[in-house]
Amino acid sequence: MFILFLYLYLIISLLGGVTVNKTKILEVKNISKNVKGKKILDDISFDLFANDICGFLGPNGSGKTTLIRILTGLIHPTKGNVVINGTDVNTSKRQALKHVGAIVESPIFFSYMTGKQNLINLARITSGVGERNVKDRVKEVLKIVGLENRGDDKVDSYSLGMKQRLGIAQALLGEPQFIILDEPSNGLDPVGMKELRELILALNRKNGITFLISSHLIKELEMVCKSWVMINKGKITWQGKDTELGSTNEDLEQKFIEMMTQ
Numbered sequence: 353m354f355i356l357f358l359y360l361y362l363i364i365s366l367l368g369g370v371t372v373n374k375t376k377i378l379e380v381k382n383i384s385k386n387v388k389g390k391k392i393l394d395d396i397s398f399d400l401f402a403n404d405i406c407g408f409l410g411p412n413g414s415g416k417t418t419l420i421r422i423l424t425g426l427i428h429p430t431k432g433n434v435v436i437n438g439t440d441v442n443t444s445k446r447q448a449l450k451h452v453g454a455i456v457e458s459p460i461f462f463s464y465m466t467g468k469q470n471l472i473n474l475a476r477i478t479s480g481v482g483e484r485n486v487k488d489r490v491k492e493v494l495k496i497v498g499l500e501n502r503g504d505d506k507v508d509s510y511s512l513g514m515k516q517r518l519g520i521a522q523a524l525l526g527e528p529q530f531i532i533l534d535e536p537s538n539g540l541d542p543v544g545m546k547e548l549r550e551l552i553l554a555l556n557r558k559n560g561i562t563f564l565i566s567s568h569l570i571k572e573l574e575m576v577c578k579s580w581v582m583i584n585k586g587k588i589t590w591q592g593k594d595t596e597l598g599s600t601n602e603d604l605e606q607k608f609i610e611m612m613t614q
């Protein structure tokens with residue numbers, strides 16, 4: 353009898369463990385956005401759980417950047433709520449975004465300064481890293497993104513891929529649990545895309561960082577993403593996990609094509 357109870361206890365504990373890992377990082381609840389009488393987002397809802405890498409896929413003009421601007425508190429939704437780590441972005445923006453790093457559109461740097469100087473200035477203004485720790489943290493993030501040997505060079509000598517990695521270094525300054533990237537590989541060559549992909553996968557695996565990555569390029573996302581939210585004309589057309597797709601990449605492409613022709 354005791355063994356049976358022990359067995360049941362172990363099963364319940366294990367199930368409990370699974371539930372703990374299912375921490376909700378992001379809740380997008382019935383978001384709509386109207387601009388100048390035009391409905392740009394229409395009742396968008398989805399959740400994102402810890403340790404996921406979610407591909408936010410949609411054709412040009414489908415509303416991806418608008419939603420990301422809402423998630424990062426840059427604009428308000430017309431209706432609905434965004435909750436990050438249990439805190440509403442609309443009512444407590446600072447708290448909600450405390451452990452969120454984001455690159456919305458292209459990261460902006462002063463090109464006449466070095467990568468290191470840019471990061472030091474940003475860390476002082478935005479990251480909440482104490483002055484004594486700023487230089488150490490900057491050194492750390494430059495190493496994580498593979499720019500430790502280029503930190504003393506001016507940003508205008510960087511390739512686009514390096515600028516994008518510097519953008520991720522910037523997003524990492526505040527030790528985020530969740531990173532939002534809007535079209536991160538825009539304009540990158542295959543080498544830059546590969547480096548970015550490897551960086552995202554490493555940050556997810558080693559540091560447990562959750563990602564939401566928007567793009568209109570399936571090929572770019574399919575090698576890193578574990579779940580998907582697809583939108584077209586401001587509405588979700590499909591959302592699900594990799595495991596819900598078949599074993600081939602064509603399944604995802606097929607979903608995207610079906611979505612485009614709806």
Ligand SMILES: Nc1ncnc2c1ncn2[C@@H]1O[C@H](COP(=O)(O)OP(=O)(O)OP(=O)(O)O)[C@@H](O)[C@H]1O
Nearest residue numbers: 387388392410411412413414415416417418419568
């Ligand atoms: N401030 C604005 N005023 C008017 N229209 C806007 C505004 N912001 C966005 N839109 C329109 O909303 C739609 C969605 O734009 P959004 O930039 O969110 O799409 P997207 O999916 O990010 O596109 P892309 O992949 O081309 O970056 C577009 O038709 C765009 O023209």
